Amino acid sequence: MKYAVSEKIATLTFDRPERANALDIAGWEAMRAAFERADADEAVNVVVLTGEGKHFCAGIDLSVLAGLQETLTGKQKEIEEQLRDFIANLQDCITAIERCRKPVIAAVYGGCIGGGVDIITACDLRYCTTDAYFSVKEVDLGIVADLGTLQRLPRIVSPGIAAELAFTARRVDGKEAQRIGLVNEALANAKQLQFRVGQTADAIAAKPPRITAGIKATLLHQRNHTLPEGLDYVASYSAALMAGRR
Numbered sequence: 418m419k420y421a422v423s424e425k426i427a428t429l430t431f432d433r434p435e436r437a438n439a440l441d442i443a444g445w446e447a448m449r450a451a452f453e454r455a456d457a458d459e460a461v462n463v464v465v466l467t468g469e470g471k472h473f474c475a476g477i478d479l480s481v482l483a484g485l486q487e488t489l490t491g492k493q494k495e496i497e498e499q500l501r502d503f504i505a506n507l508q509d510c511i512t513a514i515e516r517c518r519k520p521v522i523a524a525v526y527g528g529c530i531g532g533g534v535d536i537i538t539a540c541d542l543r544y545c546t547t548d549a550y551f552s553v554k555e556v557d558l559g560i561v562a563d564l565g566t567l568q569r570l571p572r573i574v575s576p577g578i579a580a581e582l583a584f585t586a587r588r589v590d591g592k593e594a595q596r597i598g599l600v601n602e603a604l605a606n607a608k609q610l611q612f613r614v615g616q617t618a619d620a621i622a623a624k625p626p627r628i629t630a631g632i633k634a635t636l637l638h639q640r641n642h643t644l645p646e647g648l649d650y651v652a653s654y655s656a657a658l659m660a661g662r663r
């Protein structure tokens with residue numbers, strides 16, 4: 418994964434275009450490390466996530482799934498535990514995007530498939546080209562999507578649409594992605610996508626990072642809490658900010 422910083426914007430780029438940016442284990446862990454680095458990097462106020470080549474991300478490297486059986490040892494219960502650890506580790510690589518206190522913008526072109534959708538649903542903002550396409554592909558591989566799409570997608574698009582996409586693996590193009598709210602905007606081509614994402618990143622990068630971190634934390638907090646709990650959380654957060662403790 419490439420990491421570059423300019424004008425307070427970190428650009429994280431999947432760099433395996435010859436495999437459509439499919440992620441092997443090293444790729445997943447490199448993504449987590451890159452978000453941890455951006456979180457700690459004082460020169461960074463906002464992160465853009467994108468990819469090299471034709472596709473944004475073709476999900477998990479299929480050779481990882483094919484080779485998984487060989488890495489498992491022991492009785493059924495032990496195998497189950499190893500599989501659970503394997504899944505939890507990949508989930509954590511994605512949750513690193515939410516742990517990163519800087520707002521994260523996904524810039525999607527070409528295919529965004531399976532694990533690629535898990536990844537973009539953990540980002541704060543999403544933009545794409547009109548010819549981009551998205552597929553919650555796991556059902557076709559005989560697996561329940563288990564890296565976060567089933568939890569995060571229904572909070573971005575409607576629960577009914579999320580269910581349809583997960584049950585059918587149907588491809589959604591950029592225009593539809595905009596219509597259903599999966600992305601903020603679908604742009605006509607890569608150049609316009611880059612321009613629009615740059616504009617948004619610049620606008621966010623110019624804001625005080627303590628405040629954008631507070632907005633991100635509060636938005637993420639409200640997902641799992643009631644309205645009164647959310648108000649309570651933001652009152653404490655805001656008070657700490659105003660008192661100079663954060």
Ligand SMILES: C/C=C/C(=O)SCCNC(=O)CCNC(=O)[C@H](O)C(C)(C)COP(=O)(O)OP(=O)(O)OC[C@H]1O[C@@H](n2cnc3c(N)ncnc32)[C@H](O)[C@@H]1OP(=O)(O)O
Binds near residue numbers: 435479531532558564
């Ligand atoms: C827990 C998570 C689960 C998941 O993530 S489930 C989803 C898993 N991913 C997939 O099922 C996607 C499989 N790939 C495809 O459907 C297609 O590819 C694309 C639509 C992404 C791109 O199609 P095109 O533009 O025609 O390119 P190309 O020639 O098929 O791919 C370029 C090279 O990339 C390799 N590749 C693509 N996806 C993966 C992958 N997921 N794992 C490993 N390799 C992949 C291909 O094989 C090929 O390589 P070569 O030129 O040597 O044949």
